[in-house]
Amino acid sequence: MNAFTSRRTALAFGAALLAAGATLAHAQTYPERPIRLLVGYSAGGGVDAVARLLAPRLSALLGQQVVVENRAGAAGVIAGDVVAKAAPDGYTLLLGDSSTLIAKYMQPKLAFDPIKSFTPIAGVFKSPLLIVANNDFPAKTPRELVAALQARPGVYAFATSGVGTVQHLGFEMMKGQTGTFALHIPYRGAAQIVPDVISGQVPLGVVSATAGMAQARAGNLRALAIMSNDRLPGAESVAALSTAVPGIDVAPRLFLLAPAGTPAAIVDRLGEAVRSVMTAPDMAQAAAVQGAVPDFLPAAALATSLAQESARWGKVIHEQHISAQ
Structure with missing residues (x-):
């Protein structure tokens, strides 16, 4: 190695040390300004309600305001695209949901990769779903439901909040595992599904637990x-x-994501704040009002879980020949 090469190597190494030092210093003082928490759905919906449950609690722990910002559209894809392209500095976060993972398979021209474009921070909630039926439907238990579908393939229909939703794919998963067939009827939400199940317009529906249990x-x-x-x-x-x-x-699962490349120290700071919020004694009760169940996962476990869930939805979509068309 000649003197010039040695000097260039030393300079490069020094620059790398300076950059690492600056990143560490930034992480140690983080956060220094408000944090944006993007939600891919309109204000007043279930995901938005959960975001507004988290935001003030995180603000109190982090010492900076966490501001919920709604970027509704395309099943969360618009918000996901904004966060994927944001600076990886911990000040722009996404409250993602399972739809973010499904979009990879339903929208081939998606501008970001739901796994590679983000750094996982923490899992936060699950939203249990119910299969509901008209009172005249010939089943009262899960086993009787499967038996009824097997006995009369193609006779019954089920309603969900849209093609490619977790509600839809979950029922399709059941069909694939039981060898049953039922016609899918996409709706725009539980507000339309529940009345039609009650009236008998459609015999079965997949809705949130809170929407179904009330009726x-x-x-x-x-x-x-x-x-x-x-x-x-x-x-x-x-x-x-x-x-x-x-x-x-x-x-459906909800989780916090940051842009890919966010420093580990910032991810750790955020993850610890989320853990404290999610394990608070009042969280389960507050979440239940929104139809959610606390489901905290640290960053590493969430990364593994998201990859597995994405692969599972891809398999269902492929095997059941589901498309957005």
Whole structure:
């Protein structure tokens, strides 16, 4: 190695040390200004409500305001694109959900990769789903539901909040594992599904646990199965779908993401704040009001879980021949 090369190497090494030192110093004083928490849905919806449950609690711990910013559209893709392109400095975060993972398969021209474009911070919630039925439907349990679908393939229809939603893909997963067939009818949300199940316009629906249980308790429809193994207060009497379809566990998940390349020290700072918020004694009760169940995962575990969930949805979409068309 000649003198010039040695000097150039030393300068490069010194520059790298300076950059690392600046990053560490920044991380140690983080946060120094308000943090944007982007939500890919309109104000007043379920994901937005959860964001507004988290934001003030995180603000109190971090010493800076966490501001919820709604960027609705394309099932969360618009907000995801903004965060994926943001500076990796910890000041622009995404409250992502399972739809972010599904978009990779339903929208081939997606501008970002749901796994590679983000740094996982922490898992926060699950939102249990119910399969509900008209009171005249010939089943009262998960096993009877599967038996009814097997006995009359193609006769029954099920409604969900849209093609490629977790509600839709979860039911398709059940169909694939049980060899059953039912017609999918996409709606715009539970507000339209529940009345049509009650009236018999559609025999089955997949809705949030809170939307379904309110009507089930009133006797207006029947809660057949909870699609995950989580127990939501007020729905303890409903059997899990896994009692009839072993291994199935489906629920929309919510998680915090930062742009790829966010320094580990900042991720750790945020993750610790989220852990403190999610394990607070009042969190489960506050979340239940929004139809959610606390589901904290640290960054490393979340990264593994997101990759597995993404692959699982891709498999369902491929095997059941689902497209956005």
